[in-house]
Amino acid sequence: MTADPNDPKPAKPPVDDVTGIETTGHSWDGIEELNSPLPRWWLWTFYATVIWGIAYTVAYPAWPMIDRATTGILGYSTRAEVAADIAAFEDATAELSAQLARADLTALEPDDPLHRYAVSSGAAVFRTNCSQCHGSGAAGARGYPNLLDDDWLWGGTVEQIAYTVRHGIRNEQDPDARWSQMPAYRDLLTPDEIAQTVEYVVSLSDRPHETAQAAQGAEIFADQCSACHGEAGTGMREMGAPNLTDAIWLYGGDREALTATIANARFGVMPPWGPPRLSEAQVQAVAAYVHQLGGGEASEASDVPAN
Amino acid sequence: MTDAPQTPALFAPREPIFPRRVTGPFRRLKWWIMGVTLGIYYLLPWLRWDRGPNLPDQAVLADLAGRRFFFFWIEIWPHEFYFIAGLLIMAGLGLFLFTSALGRVWCGYTCPQTVWTDLFILVERWIEGDRNARLRLWKAPWDARKWRLRITKWAVWLLIAVATGGAWVFYFTDAPRLAVDLVTGQAASVAYASIGVLTATTFIFGGFMREQVCNYMCPWPRIQATMMDADTITVAYRDWRGEPRGKHRKGARAAATTGTATAYDTGQANALPKDAATANLGDCIDCMACVNVCPAGIDIRDGQQMECITCALCIDACDEVMDKIGKPRGLIDYLALSDAPRERAGQPPIPVWKHVLRPRTLLYTAMWGAIGLGLMFALFIRSDIELTVSPVRNPTFVTQSDGSIRNIYDVRLRNKSGDDRDFRMSLTADTPLRIDLQGSETLSVNVPADSTKLQRVYVTARPQDPAATRDRTPLRLWVEDTETGDRASSSTTFNGKATP
Ligand code: SF4
Ligand code: SF4
Numbered sequence: 075m076t077a078d079p080n081d082p083k084p085a086k087p088p089v090d091d092v093t094g095i096e097t098t099g100h101s102w103d104g105i106e107e108l109n110s111p112l113p114r115w116w117l118w119t120f121y122a123t124v125i126w127g128i129a130y131t132v133a134y135p136a137w138p139m140i141d142r143a144t145t146g147i148l149g150y151s152t153r154a155e156v157a158a159d160i161a162a163f164e165d166a167t168a169e170l171s172a173q174l175a176r177a178d179l180t181a182l183e184p185d186d187p188l189h190r191y192a193v194s195s196g197a198a199v200f201r202t203n204c205s206q207c208h209g210s211g212a213a214g215a216r217g218y219p220n221l222l223d224d225d226w227l228w229g230g231t232v233e234q235i236a237y238t239v240r241h242g243i244r245n246e247q248d249p250d251a252r253w254s255q256m257p258a259y260r261d262l263l264t265p266d267e268i269a270q271t272v273e274y275v276v277s278l279s280d281r282p283h284e285t286a287q288a289a290q291g292a293e294i295f296a297d298q299c300s301a302c303h304g305e306a307g308t309g310m311r312e313m314g315a316p317n318l319t320d321a322i323w324l325y326g327g328d329r330e331a332l333t334a335t336i337a338n339a340r341f342g343v344m345p346p347w348g349p350p351r352l353s354e355a356q357v358q359a360v361a362a363y364v365h366q367l368g369g370g371e372a373s374e375a376s377d378v379p380a381n
Numbered sequence: 382m383t384d385a386p387q388t389p390a391l392f393a394p395r396e397p398i399f400p401r402r403v404t405g406p407f408r409r410l411k412w413w414i415m416g417v418t419l420g421i422y423y424l425l426p427w428l429r430w431d432r433g434p435n436l437p438d439q440a441v442l443a444d445l446a447g448r449r450f451f452f453f454w455i456e457i458w459p460h461e462f463y464f465i466a467g468l469l470i471m472a473g474l475g476l477f478l479f480t481s482a483l484g485r486v487w488c489g490y491t492c493p494q495t496v497w498t499d500l501f502i503l504v505e506r507w508i509e510g511d512r513n514a515r516l517r518l519w520k521a522p523w524d525a526r527k528w529r530l531r532i533t534k535w536a537v538w539l540l541i542a543v544a545t546g547g548a549w550v551f552y553f554t555d556a557p558r559l560a561v562d563l564v565t566g567q568a569a570s571v572a573y574a575s576i577g578v579l580t581a582t583t584f585i586f587g588g589f590m591r592e593q594v595c596n597y598m599c600p601w602p603r604i605q606a607t608m609m610d611a612d613t614i615t616v617a618y619r620d621w622r623g624e625p626r627g628k629h630r631k632g633a634r635a636a637a638t639t640g641t642a643t644a645y646d647t648g649q650a651n652a653l654p655k656d657a658a659t660a661n662l663g664d665c666i667d668c669m670a671c672v673n674v675c676p677a678g679i680d681i682r683d684g685q686q687m688e689c690i691t692c693a694l695c696i697d698a699c700d701e702v703m704d705k706i707g708k709p710r711g712l713i714d715y716l717a718l719s720d721a722p723r724e725r726a727g728q729p730p731i732p733v734w735k736h737v738l739r740p741r742t743l744l745y746t747a748m749w750g751a752i753g754l755g756l757m758f759a760l761f762i763r764s765d766i767e768l769t770v771s772p773v774r775n776p777t778f779v780t781q782s783d784g785s786i787r788n789i790y791d792v793r794l795r796n797k798s799g800d801d802r803d804f805r806m807s808l809t810a811d812t813p814l815r816i817d818l819q820g821s822e823t824l825s826v827n828v829p830a831d832s833t834k835l836q837r838v839y840v841t842a843r844p845q846d847p848a849a850t851r852d853r854t855p856l857r858l859w860v861e862d863t864e865t866g867d868r869a870s871s872s873t874t875f876n877g878k879a880t881p
Contacts, residue, residue: 087389096389098389098391109391111390111391111393112391112393112597113392113593114392114395115395115590116597184820184821211773211776213776213779222776222779222787222789223779223780223781223782223787225781317782320783321780321781321782322781368787368789368819
């Protein structure tokens with residue numbers, strides 16, 4: 075029996091003729107909807123989720139307002155939670171950090187937990203503070219030394235690296251910064267003399283060169299350069315003077331780059347990273363990290379292995 | 382639209398169902414399956430398996446903290462999760478196979494919801510009596526006796542529920558130790574929370590929700606519908622044999638039994654056309670046995686229904702009735718709907734194997750078997766040693782001061798055995814290359830039992846070596862167990878400083 079809108083009060087709910095099932099009584103263009111009642115517990119579950127939803131938006135940050143969201147009466151915030159997590163982590167590692175700040179890095183075995191802590195926390199320090207110049211893989215760039223190789227301007231033992239990190243290079247802020255300055259030779263030598271010196275420097279690393287030119291350059295080199303770079307051009311770490319006989323060139327090793335270097339000189343600067351910028355523990359950590367990247371040198375008085 | 386008062390209720394309370402006790406082969410099979418599956422579930426975590434001093438001795442253990450899965454002699458590491466994924470795919474395909482061949486057998490026999498509901502109904506019957514007693518109790522006022530029975534029942538249910546939730550957490554930690562910790566209040570809060578949640582779901586789903594879970598919460602019945610076709614063997618009522626239903630009179634019954642004996646003997650009983658001697662009544666005596674035993678509370682005589690979990694209890698119930706009135710069994714039976722027209726016309730049904738062996742079941746079996754064989758193969762070629770090599774590509778190479786070219790590789794070494802091992806590393810390539818290990822003067826690394834070690838490896842080409850100037854040189858890194866001689870390798874590339 076279909077519902078008749080003219081019938082004021084049908085005794086029973088309308089029933090679909092074909093299936094014999096109750097209909098909801100709704101009819102759209104004669105199409106009726108069978109009534110398949112939902113279970114009542116489903117209704118209560120639905121109410122429960124509504125109540126939960128309201129309670130949640132009251133208790134927790136929920137509604138976006140103009141400049142911030144509602145804060146919720148519990149005062150919960152994910153930022154505060156992160157801050158608490160970080161604080162908890164720092165508390166947990168405070169003891170290790172204190173040990174690291176005091177530790178003699180040269181005496182740490184690679185498998186020592188303190189060394190492992192230093193390397194992994196040093197990696198984080200490096201990514202945050204050092205990678206801008208030295209690159210995220212520590213491969214450096216022109217003018218910014220590659221820290222993966224075995225060539226070190228100021229020394230590659232772990233305590234030398236730590237000193238460089240702590241005080242920096244050629245900066246005004248730290249009186250203990252490593253310091254040296256190469257003169258700009260464009261006012262001291264003629265262009266010809268510079269070209270001869272360049273030829274001699276090229277010859278130092280066994281590359282093809284003009285023998286006659288180089289021989290003249292050798293004399294200029296002995297007068298002007300050997301004081302810092304050494305008689306044989308192998309450099310001098312106290313002066314931060316690079317080894318000119320090897321395959322590594324911080325500013326490029328071709329004739330053009332060498333000419334520019336001799337004429338104008340270079341003045342690479344690194345800021346001091348010791349306290350207050352980084353904590354002593356962080357300086358030690360990043361030194362340990364850089365030292366184990368592949369080029370670290372063994373310290374004299376210890377048996378830290380080098381590669 | 383009609384007036385609002387005419388609209389019937391859009392929500393209905395659950396109709397209580399009081400399934401009657403039934404006996405028969407399917408009921409017996411279900412008892413067995415319940416015993417075996419519940420036995421495995423509750424007892425498996427307590428089974429021990431000796432793996433040596435460094436590894437847990439629990440036969441089946443999902444060690445989430447240590448990221449290992451132990452299954453008897455098999456140990457799965459996180460990077461071998463494809464085993465689990467493969468097993469899950471096999472489980473899925475297995476369900477497809479069984480559903481397309483035999484309908485909702487999973488639902489009717491092995492689904493935890495069915496098994497635990499069955500157990501809860503059993504407890505209910507022990508405490509409150511069979512169907513009629515339970516019906517009376519349900520209608521009775523809440524007096525002392527009703528309270529006593531109800532509380533006893535709920536208490537036993539709760540006990541089962543706690544045991545169920547409790548058994549679950551034993552799969553994740555050493556069971557004996559965890560049991561002590563749980564009792565003394567020392568266990569992790571997540572253990573108590575898991576037990577709490579599973580206890581609640583077991584108690585509510587098994588005791589009160591029952592078929593509501595299947596009808597309203599579970600997606601599987603809907604998915605199953607797409608896997609069934611007319612050849613699927615499923616529980617159905619032979620209406621051509623049973624209708625018109627009605628109480629049999631004595632004479633008609635006698636005539637029916639004598640007049641049809643030969644046909645029954647030929648095995649074609651179910652195909653039998655209506656005999657005039659049965660006084661125009663079918664075999665169904667409308668005793669409602671099939672309805673009364675049904676845990677879904679439906680009448681299978683109305684035809685295939687979404688609610689039917691094919692538990693086959695109505696088959697047992699009706700067969701019992703048919704035995705009593707001397708009619709052949711199988712008025713309600715496992716049958717393929719495509720046989721209905723044939724049987725209606727008095728022909729025998731086609732053999733079961735022809736229904737079961739059809740392209741889709743063969744395809745499911747083939748896929749299931751292929752994945753299974755693949756997993757077995759992968760399991761057997763696994764070794765105790767493994768290495769994965771990730772070349773450091775930032776930078777691609779490092780120039781050393783003597784002009785040699787160095788590549789750096791992060792090598793993850795895995796020692797899957799139960800003992801500490803010394804691994805020696807080496808490399809092979811068709812041009813000279815040198816290998817060094819970070820932090821070590823030798824080429825050997827100690828990797829503790831059942832763990833991994835990340836080792837940085839340097840490979841160097843001297844300036845005069847071809848690899849130094851070649852763009853790419855293939856090479857293979859080897860690791861060898863110095864004690865057993867087991868080897869593993871991984872290929873990678875060496876990047877040279879290509880001359881511009
Ligand atoms: S149990 Fe068999 S005989 Fe009894 S009502 Fe059901 S189908 Fe008919
Ligand atoms: S109709 Fe029969 S097979 Fe289906 S759920 Fe009910 S008793 Fe089980």
